[in-house]
Amino acid sequence: MADDTIPIDGSNGTRHLLKRLAGVGGVPVPDTGAGLHIIYGLSLLALGACVPSEQTDPDVPRTPVALTENAVALLADAEHWTPERPSWPADLAEHPQAPLESREWFVLLADTDGDAVHALQQRFTRIALAGESSHHPASASEPASNWMFDSVMQAAGRWSRDVGRSSLWQNTEREAAGLARTFQNDFTLPLSAHVLGQRATFSTAVPSLREISTSTVSVCAGSWTLNVSPHAHVTMNTHACPEDFLTETSVITRTAPLLVSGERYEDNAPIPVSGVAWMRHSWGRIDSSTSAVVLDSMVLTLRGIGTVDVIKTRRRSGQGAAVVTASLEAIEFNDVSWSTTGSCDTAATCTSQLTIPDLHLDVAVRPLVNVDAKVDATVSTRDEATGDVSGDLDGRLRRLVLASGTHRGGGYIDLESNKR
Amino acid sequence: MNTDRQSRPLRHAGLLVLILAVGACTSESSDPPLPRALTLQAAGPIPASPQREGDAARGREALLTENYVGCGLPASAWRQLQGSTPIATLSGRNEASENLPYFLNAVTDDDGVDLVVNNCLSCHGATLFGEVVIGLGNEFADFTGNPSTAVERAGLAISDMAEAAAWERYADRIAAISPHVQMPTIGSNPANNLTFALMAYRDPDTHAWSDTPLLPLPTQQPPPVSVPPWWRMKKKHAMFNLGEGRGDHARYMMAASMMCIDELDELQAIDEYAPDIRAYITSLEPPIWPFSIDTGLAEKGQTIFEQTCSACHGRYGETSEYPNLLVDIEVLGSDPALMEQARDTGGPWVEWFRRSYYGKNTQVLPGSGYVAPPLDGIWATGPYLHNGSVPTIAHVLDSSTRPEIWMSLASDGNDRADYDTERLGWRYKPVTLEQTESLDSNELKRIYNTNRHGHSNSGHRFGDALSEAERAAVVEYLKTL
Numbered sequence: 001m002a003d004d005t006i007p008i009d010g011s012n013g014t015r016h017l018l019k020r021l022a023g024v025g026g027v028p029v030p031d032t033g034a035g036l037h038i039i040y041g042l043s044l045l046a047l048g049a050c051v052p053s054e055q056t057d058p059d060v061p062r063t064p065v066a067l068t069e070n071a072v073a074l075l076a077d078a079e080h081w082t083p084e085r086p087s088w089p090a091d092l093a094e095h096p097q098a099p100l101e102s103r104e105w106f107v108l109l110a111d112t113d114g115d116a117v118h119a120l121q122q123r124f125t126r127i128a129l130a131g132e133s134s135h136h137p138a139s140a141s142e143p144a145s146n147w148m149f150d151s152v153m154q155a156a157g158r159w160s161r162d163v164g165r166s167s168l169w170q171n172t173e174r175e176a177a178g179l180a181r182t183f184q185n186d187f188t189l190p191l192s193a194h195v196l197g198q199r200a201t202f203s204t205a206v207p208s209l210r211e212i213s214t215s216t217v218s219v220c221a222g223s224w225t226l227n228v229s230p231h232a233h234v235t236m237n238t239h240a241c242p243e244d245f246l247t248e249t250s251v252i253t254r255t256a257p258l259l260v261s262g263e264r265y266e267d268n269a270p271i272p273v274s275g276v277a278w279m280r281h282s283w284g285r286i287d288s289s290t291s292a293v294v295l296d297s298m299v300l301t302l303r304g305i306g307t308v309d310v311i312k313t314r315r316r317s318g319q320g321a322a323v324v325t326a327s328l329e330a331i332e333f334n335d336v337s338w339s340t341t342g343s344c345d346t347a348a349t350c351t352s353q354l355t356i357p358d359l360h361l362d363v364a365v366r367p368l369v370n371v372d373a374k375v376d377a378t379v380s381t382r383d384e385a386t387g388d389v390s391g392d393l394d395g396r397l398r399r400l401v402l403a404s405g406t407h408r409g410g411g412y413i414d415l416e417s418n419k420r
Numbered sequence: 421m422n423t424d425r426q427s428r429p430l431r432h433a434g435l436l437v438l439i440l441a442v443g444a445c446t447s448e449s450s451d452p453p454l455p456r457a458l459t460l461q462a463a464g465p466i467p468a469s470p471q472r473e474g475d476a477a478r479g480r481e482a483l484l485t486e487n488y489v490g491c492g493l494p495a496s497a498w499r500q501l502q503g504s505t506p507i508a509t510l511s512g513r514n515e516a517s518e519n520l521p522y523f524l525n526a527v528t529d530d531d532g533v534d535l536v537v538n539n540c541l542s543c544h545g546a547t548l549f550g551e552v553v554i555g556l557g558n559e560f561a562d563f564t565g566n567p568s569t570a571v572e573r574a575g576l577a578i579s580d581m582a583e584a585a586a587w588e589r590y591a592d593r594i595a596a597i598s599p600h601v602q603m604p605t606i607g608s609n610p611a612n613n614l615t616f617a618l619m620a621y622r623d624p625d626t627h628a629w630s631d632t633p634l635l636p637l638p639t640q641q642p643p644p645v646s647v648p649p650w651w652r653m654k655k656k657h658a659m660f661n662l663g664e665g666r667g668d669h670a671r672y673m674m675a676a677s678m679m680c681i682d683e684l685d686e687l688q689a690i691d692e693y694a695p696d697i698r699a700y701i702t703s704l705e706p707p708i709w710p711f712s713i714d715t716g717l718a719e720k721g722q723t724i725f726e727q728t729c730s731a732c733h734g735r736y737g738e739t740s741e742y743p744n745l746l747v748d749i750e751v752l753g754s755d756p757a758l759m760e761q762a763r764d765t766g767g768p769w770v771e772w773f774r775r776s777y778y779g780k781n782t783q784v785l786p787g788s789g790y791v792a793p794p795l796d797g798i799w800a801t802g803p804y805l806h807n808g809s810v811p812t813i814a815h816v817l818d819s820s821t822r823p824e825i826w827m828s829l830a831s832d833g834n835d836r837a838d839y840d841t842e843r844l845g846w847r848y849k850p851v852t853l854e855q856t857e858s859l860d861s862n863e864l865k866r867i868y869n870t871n872r873h874g875h876s877n878s879g880h881r882f883g884d885a886l887s888e889a890e891r892a893a894v895v896e897y898l899k900t901l
Contacts, residue, residue: 291576293572319588323566325569334569
């Protein structure tokens with residue numbers, strides 16, 4: 001099924017979209033109600049467009065350049081977006097007492113003229129100083145990330161690039177997802193440039209999440225500028241309102257697809273680039289991977305459908321059945337099946353099958369990473385004395401995926417480790 | 421971030437714990453396989469049964485503080501999820517519960533875990549024009565979703581091992597009953613189905629919970645129930661729509677413990693104060709009509725009412741009387757799904773009840789129709805008929821005007837502007853099937869479609885014979901009850 005006439009930016013409206021789906025129009029869509037809605041929301045990286053039903057499909061983008069171009073094409077309808085520019089990191093003032101806050105950007109870029117593809121991963125982590133909650137507004141003189149807090153203690157970034165039609169093109173995506181460092185010519189961004197404050201000790205007087213703040217951050221439409229000096233300066237636009245996930249210790253916000261444009265610099269010469277990205281923003285306490293339930297999510301942008309958000313909860317004990325729900329704009333679906341094959345805790349080989357009968361949707365979801373690659377989704381550790389954080393902060397396995405079957409598209413999967 | 425979205429589903433998952441409703445009737449046979457069909461009680465007056473005495477003041481305290489449900493969310497998780505969402509509280513509660521919503525009790529389990537557990541007011545209490553009314557059926561409770569979804573996600577907010585164990589026990593019970601308690605419309609209550617599902621997972625003799633059902637499970641399309649107000653209990657000889665709850669009402673009221681009370685000695689402990697709770701319930705009075713009344717018209721209406729309605733619904737005022745009449749379904753003509761469920765499949769459940777702790781001093785005798793209820797405070801209890809299929813009293817009295825598909829325009833009972841003082845009920849708008857196609861999920865949940873199984877607005881056409889003026893007079897009179 002491929003209906004290219006329906007825009008993917010949500011402007012078509014689900015109610016109209018549903019009317020166009022055979023067997024759905026005219027029938028009240030079952031509620032999943034309950035919803036659950038313990039606050040959730042997602043973001044996604046929309047890859048996809050013209051994605052094959054099998055990985056051997058001739059439509060499969062064979063190069064990272066093609067992959068990126070297709071992703072950009074998929075989002076092309078969104079060019080009319082006129083996002084309000086949020087003041088970032090001013091929004092962090094909404095929860096200044098959160099002892100931990102991090103933003104992660106995953107960006108896939110391609111040279112507008114040329115065949116080079118770049119994967120950029122950038123993470124900023126702030127940990128509050130004990131007993132202190134003040135912060136400063138960003139100043140014009142602040143370097144690189146524009147992140148300005150007196151308590152910022154970590155920043156990390158990685159830039160990878162691949163030139164030409166390498167058989168290893170998938171690794172570019174893998175780089176972008178932060179899953180590996182495989183390129184010979186990649187380099188790590190200079191962290192020192194981003195460390196703005198002293199290393200902090202962790203406050204033991206942790207307020208509850210709701211005491212921190214429940215204010216809404218108004219970024220339903222907006223843009224972020226990521227200045228990775230001296231390598232690139234890109235702007236990422238979003239069109240949809242991000243929603244939040246509440247976990248035991250943190251709130252996680254993920255954006256809708258980000259359309260990226262900007263410049264990278266080579267020998268101080270600007271080179272136009274474009275691509276796609278997603279952003280993950282979390283704040284709260286640090287040890288966010290010990291809750292009784294683990295959370296998996298999948299966001300797929302599908303031709304002819306729009307963006308489908310899927311949530312799966314699993315008990316860490318292994319007891320009980322997983323609960324899966326999906327939403328398409330304002331419509332929620334209870335009757336959803338998301339099965340996986342392969343080990344999703346430690347290997348990148350697991351694949352998914354997603355079925356939503358009410359949407360007549362049945363797609364196989366395959367990772368873009370090398371199927372033999374191993375990834376570590378272990379949880380983070382924190383030194384109580386120093387507040388140092390090491391490992392993956394969220395014990396998650398992230399991957400970019402392609403979907404094929406009744407619908408085609410691409411997106412992003414976020415799987416949480418079962419490990420405590 | 422919208423914190424409202426957290427609390428509502430959690431509350432309504434919890435509502436399931438509290439629904440008291442036992443359908444079906446008795447069967448002495450215990451030879452396997454149990455017969456599923458039952459012979460229903462014939463229509464007619466229902467005799468009174470002796471009731472245990474209790475202390476109403478102690479009953480209120482027990483109702484609003486005790487752990488008669490046995491499981492719930494760890495308090496720390498609840499506080500985190502609830503956040504600063506506004507809550508309606510009740511005065512006169514203990515310190516642990518006074519800052520909780522009126523439908524939750526603060527308790528500590530045997531492992532020392534602080535829990536918030538639902539109390540009976542989850543279904544039998546509601547806010548009316550900004551005030552909590554104990555005993556008013558909650559006609560805005562949302563059972564449209566999968567309660568397991570909310571409860572499972574609450575586990576994201578729990579990491580302590582003891583709390584996780586308490587939560588998982590609660591989550592297990594919710595997961596077991598979830599398929600049987602989901603309704604298409606906000607306000608529709610799955611009470612009977614919930615009770616049957618809980619029975620299916622329990623050994624009737626030991627009360628032990630089984631991870632697999634021991635009885636046939638009820639339908640996954642529950643017949644809807646409109647929750648009757650508690651203040652009628654003082655007049656009623658039998659509980660529930662089919663008049664099935666005969667005998668010791670206090671013992672019936674303990675059925676909320678079916679959720680997570682697994683030991684007989686725990687049931688005995690609850691039984692100690694159950695008569696007090698019943699005493700409190702029978703002390704309740706209905707809310708008084710808060711708008712103006714045309715007393716002259718109401719007096720005319722009383723005359724008409726007593727000539728045409730009192731035979732079934734009784735008389736009010738100084739010469740109050742109530743006949744406790746079970747009306748045959750053939751006479752009443754209302755949707756038969758609730759009755760048919762008991763008749764066609766109730767055998768095993770009735771037998772379970774008879775063998776259980778709840779069955780001592782009680783009889784389960786569902787009738788071949790529905791009990792004509794007392795009408796005290798009727799103005800506050802819409803929508804009407806046993807399944808909540810008719811939005812206002814005026815529509816009850818003139819069946820030709822009843823909407824086939826309608827959407828409630830009230831999201832709760834707090835706004836006086838949402839109340840229709842002419843027709844007596846919450847405002848609504850009729851919609852067509854075509855119009856429903858363009859509604860989103862939240863709007864669809866407010867649609868009551870009388871074409872669905874168990875949702876018919878048929879029957880009780882007795883008011884059709886009245887003139888429009890006579891119906892208006894009766895409506896005015898009903899405001900005074």
